[in-house]
Amino acid sequence: MSAWLTTRVVENRHWTESLFSLRVEGAQLRFQAGQFVRIALDVGGERVARAFSFVNPPDDPMLEFYGVIVPEGLLSPPLARLKAGDELYVAPNPAGFLILAEVPDGETLWLISTGTGLAPFLSILRTPTPWQRFRNVVLVHAVRHARELVYRDVISATPAKYVSFVSREAAPGSLAGRIPAAIADGRLEAAAGVALTAANSHVMLCGNPQMLKDVQAALALRGMKKHRRRAPGHITVESFW
Ligand SMILES: Cc1cc2nc3c(=O)[nH]c(=O)nc-3n(C[C@H](O)[C@H](O)[C@H](O)COP(=O)(O)OP(=O)(O)OC[C@H]3O[C@@H](n4cnc5c(N)ncnc54)[C@H](O)[C@@H]3O)c2cc1C
Numbered sequence: 001m002s003a004w005l006t007t008r009v010v011e012n013r014h015w016t017e018s019l020f021s022l023r024v025e026g027a028q029l030r031f032q033a034g035q036f037v038r039i040a041l042d043v044g045g046e047r048v049a050r051a052f053s054f055v056n057p058p059d060d061p062m063l064e065f066y067g068v069i070v071p072e073g074l075l076s077p078p079l080a081r082l083k084a085g086d087e088l089y090v091a092p093n094p095a096g097f098l099i100l101a102e103v104p105d106g107e108t109l110w111l112i113s114t115g116t117g118l119a120p121f122l123s124i125l126r127t128p129t130p131w132q133r134f135r136n137v138v139l140v141h142a143v144r145h146a147r148e149l150v151y152r153d154v155i156s157a158t159p160a161k162y163v164s165f166v167s168r169e170a171a172p173g174s175l176a177g178r179i180p181a182a183i184a185d186g187r188l189e190a191a192a193g194v195a196l197t198a199a200n201s202h203v204m205l206c207g208n209p210q211m212l213k214d215v216q217a218a219l220a221l222r223g224m225k226k227h228r229r230r231a232p233g234h235i236t237v238e239s240f241w
């Protein structure tokens, strides 16, 4: 049984009808950028908990989570309805391996996300480590519609090269289509202005599980494979479902 921490919502920002960011205070948690924690609400008399990645860097005492409403889901619809002053339960034990401590040194770090999979990379980008360890850091964010390209102010305040994809409408400044196709035909490297090779790159992936598979297949054609402690490779992944 985890002893739940009771926190209070400070702000629930709605970016679109389905995307929201919760800022909460009241929990002093130790975690590494890229990790997640379970958050919970009581729904119909049951405590419903789900994993959420920290958006905030570890030294920020205000916790932040970025979510999408899954209409048929149990937790995300009531989370999206929370208002300033409401209670939110947070587990005391952050976890997860999508962290730079698990990543070998290299020249270029690629942080590749779809949808809310952007969240852990926003935390990582706001720590000093990527800039100390990599010459290039490329953040890739793929969404269906341009209005879902969120946290632009946070991203542009970092030195990361930013490449966005918008798949379901024409969007100036963003690539069209999906990430795996743009790896295969070289458009991703051209947009980032850096090479994506087994010799120079490590890739962290987060978001839609089918995207994780398809990107890994595209990277396998470049000789890249999953990184394991005992068998070093080039790819670190976290699936959101
Ligand atoms: C390690 C980890 C970290 C996570 N971090 C985040 C996060 O930072 N932000 C976030 O929104 N979610 C995150 N998730 C997913 C989150 O835990 C919930 O699954 C999600 O909020 C939906 O909860 P639900 O109860 O409404 O629906 P669930 O019953 O949990 O999910 C129902 C279905 O919704 C879809 N789905 C679930 N999550 C997402 C999503 N994020 N985007 C699109 N479709 C989804 C899947 O098809 C899933 O089968 C994370 C999951 C894991 C395992």
Ligand SMILES: NC(=O)c1ccc[n+]([C@@H]2O[C@H](COP(=O)([O-])OP(=O)(O)OC[C@H]3O[C@@H](n4cnc5c(N)ncnc54)[C@H](OP(=O)(O)O)[C@@H]3O)[C@@H](O)[C@H]2O)c1
Binding pocket: 018, 068, 069, 070, 071, 114, 115, 116, 142, 143, 144, 148, 165, 166, 167, 168, 177, 178, 179, 180, 208, 210, 211, 212, 214, 215
């Ligand atoms: N985003 C919304 O407007 C919206 C609205 C209401 C509810 N929702 C809920 O949120 C869920 C997910 O929505 P989401 O938009 O956040 O996430 P998503 O479906 O994962 O889409 C995000 C991006 O990932 C791309 N993608 C999907 N599968 C891929 C693959 N195999 N390889 C590479 N790229 C891939 C999508 O491209 P494609 O467009 O080509 O699929 C899109 O550009 C929905 O199922 C729904 O429950 C979303």
